[in-house]
Amino acid sequence: MGFKTAKKGDVIYFSSSDVPRVFVLKKGAIKIVSLDEDGNETIKDIIQKGDLFGELELESDKDSNEYAKALTSEVSICSFLLSDFENLLLKYPNLALSYTKFVGLKMKRLKNSYANLMSKDARTRLLTFLKDWSEREGRKEGNKITIDNYLTQNDIAQIICTSRQTATLLLKELEENGLMYYGRKEIIIEDISKL
Structure with a gap:
């Protein structure tokens, strides 16, 4: 596990990095931003204290062009290599269950956002x-x-x-x-x- 701090506006990670990682936000808030072919930014998600982000699908996506950027003055994160995170999930079933619930809540939020976009x-x-x-x-x-x-x-x-x-x-x-x-x-x- 590694720890990192960042200030407002700092880029924390790129999805296209060679070493896939999973991050846990310990303090502050960040935004996940996607870049299109023309260089236009689109906010995909706002990450808050306690949330996971990074290679959450547990497989590396080299074609994804997104990054995380600090939104608050003080941001603190810890990170795991994707392989280490997978080993933790295998070793600790309670963590795997919590991770499954987290992913389920993320899916529910996406579904609600899509429904809001279509109907409101x-x-x-x-x-x-x-x-x-x-x-x-x-x-x-x-x-x-x-x-x-x-x-x-x-x-x-x-x-x-x-x-x-x-x-x-x-x-x-x-x-x-x-x-x-x-x-x-x-x-x-x-x-x-x-x-």
């Missing part, structure tokens, strides 16, 4: 994202929730599958209606029950 408008997808984010990371004071903001408006737009302009308009609309405050460092949702 951009505003509803934004509200759903804000509720999920506040549930995972928000600090609650009654119905008021404060979230440390490490995402740009463009990041949020990619997560909810809309343009940056649409995301910006929707965030401004929520602010104008007094439902939330969006700042570079934090997001304050005045009353989560009204979202």
Whole structure:
């Protein structure tokens, strides 16, 4: 196992590296970004403390063109060689069961994201994202929730599958209606029950 720290904006790993690894995020938040043939970035996932990322399919994909980038000021990860991780799963059945549950939850999140994309408008997808984010990371004071903001408006737009302009308009609309405050460092949702 190896440990690594990173600062905001640092690239943590590339999927095309010669030595496939599995990572566990110990502190902070990162985004998994995919690059297309034209060099355009697309956010595939936001990884938070305790999540696994890397070669999760337990086989190396040399054609994949993705990387992980630190979103918060302090990121700490530990990593395993893919072969060592596979051996751990064989040696400790409880770990293998936990890993299976983790992969199942990831699949469920992907399924829900796809369903939201197909059946909900951009505003509803934004509200759903804000509720999920506040549930995972928000600090609650009654119905008021404060979230440390490490995402740009463009990041949020990619997560909810809309343009940056649409995301910006929707965030401004929520602010104008007094439902939330969006700042570079934090997001304050005045009353989560009204979202």
